[in-house]
Amino acid sequence: MKKIAACLFDLDGVLVDTARYHYLAWKKLADELGIDFTLEHNELLKGVSRMDSLDIILSIGKLQLSQEKKIELADQKNRVYLDYILQMSDDEILPGVKDFLAALREKKIGVALGSASKNAPLILERLKITDLFDAVIDGTKVSKAKPDPEVFLKGAEALSVAVEECIVFEDAIAGIDAARNAGMMSVGVGDPSTLIKANLVIPGFSGLTPDSLFQQINEVTPKMEL
Ligand code: B16
């Protein structure tokens, strides 16, 4: 049986659905700039950093702005986003997540967050799950975006575990690639036809236990290349 020492979680799309708040905040900014930003475009921003997200939106509108102006607009978007986050309650945590995290803790499996979001600690607070994490690597602690493995390598380092004993949970293709680049096993959360490179894909955490997950991982990993 493969040894599993830690589980590393992406935030948006895995633990909570903050994508709609990002969308509403970016949409407000895009409207002000006269850019037609759709829900379809929003898919391109998942797992992408704040400044890179702004660059994508500006390229949709074929707008070129100074770095100074871009920083101002990104701050403006973040203030609107924070208004939504501050109204969020712990019932917005995705089904089964809290039980799964608590069960990992009971089994003494390390738990870390690996998110591109600079607002991640605040979101964990709002969801009342900060205590369930042994380490939090957020957008303020990394310089390279997924698919670079930095965020997950830092998570493993913070937990003092070997990369081959880590499982990453991700909803974005770039995040699955980051896990693979780190030499870790990956579990996609969402659509198997999109997260094709993940070792295993689950629809969510509802009813999932660490033992059943580890069992499934053991069944697939010998057959699949990491
Ligand atoms: P912030 P994740 C990502 O979170 C979001 O998916 C992405 O849409 C967002 O632009 C990014 O965080 C940065 O967020 O503006 O709060 O720093 O999926 O990596 O948990």
Ligand code: MG
């Ligand atoms: Mg995500």
